[in-house]
Each structure stands twice: as C-alpha cells, then as structure tokens.
Amino acid sequence: MKYLHTMIRVADPDATIRFFELLGLKEVRRMENDKGRFTLIFLAAPEDMNGPGERARAEVELTYNWPPENGEPERYAGGRNFGHLAYRVDDIYETCQRLMDAGVTINRPPRDGHMAFVRTPDGISIELLQDGVLEPAEPWVSMPNTGEW
Numbered sequence: 001m002k003y004l005h006t007m008i009r010v011a012d013p014d015a016t017i018r019f020f021e022l023l024g025l026k027e028v029r030r031m032e033n034d035k036g037r038f039t040l041i042f043l044a045a046p047e048d049m050n051g052p053g054e055r056a057r058a059e060v061e062l063t064y065n066w067p068p069e070n071g072e073p074e075r076y077a078g079g080r081n082f083g084h085l086a087y088r089v090d091d092i093y094e095t096c097q098r099l100m101d102a103g104v105t106i107n108r109p110p111r112d113g114h115m116a117f118v119r120t121p122d123g124i125s126i127e128l129l130q131d132g133v134l135e136p137a138e139p140w141v142s143m144p145n146t147g148e149w
Contacts, residue, residue, distance in 0.1 A: 001090075002087065002088045002131075003085075003086075003087060004086040005042065005059040005085075005086050006061065007061040007062075007083030007084050007086070007127075008061070008062060009074070009076050009081045010081070011075055012073075013039065013064045024045055026043060026044065028044045028049070028055070029041075029042045037066040038065050038066060039066070040061055040064075041061070042056070042060070043060045043062065044056030061083070061086075063083060084124070084126060084127045085125075085127070086128075086129060087129070088130075089128050089131060090131055092110045092113065092128055093113075093137065096110055096128070096140070105118065105119070105147065106143065106146065107125075107145060108149040110128070110130070112136055113135055113136045113137065113140075114134070115127065115130070119147075
C-alpha cells in the first residue's frame with residue numbers, strides 16, 4: 001500500500017493555491033472535467049517531487065466543483081471541505097474482500113476494477129486505487145453503492 005494524496009474541496013482555487021504556495025507547495029498537475037463540471041489541482045512540496053513526468057510521493061488534491069451556470073459556488077461547512085485520504089493498492093479486489101470479511105462496508109465498490117471507497121470507524125472517507133489495471137469482475141460489477149462515500 002502507498003499513500004497518494006489528501007483531497008479538500010475549495011470554493012476559490014486561486015486563493016487556495018496562493019495559500020499553499022506560501023507554505024512552499026507547487027502545482028504539479030491539473031485536470032479539467034467539463035462533463036462532471038469540476039477541476040482537480042494537485043500540489044506537492046518540493047521534497048516530495050519525483051523525476052519529470054512522475055507523480056509526487058505525496059500530494060494535496062484541491063477539488064473545485066464548478067458552480068451551476070446560473071448559481072453561486074458551493075460553500076462547505078461541517079467538514080464537507082475535507083474529502084478523503086487515498087491509497088494505491090496492489091489488488092483492489094483482494095483488499096475490498098479482506099475489508100468486507102472484517103465487517104467493513106464497501107461504500108463505492110470497485111465496479112471498474114480501479115476505484116473503491118470505504119469509511120473509517122469515525123466516518124473518514126478512504127479512496128482505494130488499483131495499481132495498474134484489473135478487468136471489471138463480479139461480484140463487484142453488480143454491487144450498488146452503500147451510504148455516502
């Protein structure tokens with residue numbers, strides 16, 4: 001298992017980037033999703049950078065959910081701005097099965113063979129990401145989401 005990033009939701013990406021730059025972090029990559037209407041911005045400390053073209057060892061993911069075309073940007077209260085911790089795993093199916101066998105609810109099953117979400121006993125969302133590619137497989141493909149993730 002390898003720690004990847006922590007995600008926080010932001011209402012003003014530019015202001016948040018300026019804040020993290022004051023701390024010494026730098027933007028390492030950005031992804032725009034027109035269909036989903038969001039932007040992901042990844043920041044890392046220089047000490048966590050790997051070589052050119054490689055992801056940093058640890059990152060902060062800023063998620064900016066675009067406002068409705070005729071509305072105000074989202075505001076977050078009650079900890080909703082904190083998103084999740086993310087870990088890369090060697091076999092997402094084995095990991096999810098081990099968690100289920102221990103009584104953990106798989107909130108978002110790995111239907112795609114790539115991503116799943118679970119929650120800690122305190123309700124903190126954990127994203128599990130497959131290292132490499134696994135083909136979608138049962139019983140995961142047919143499993144519905146459970147609760148929030």
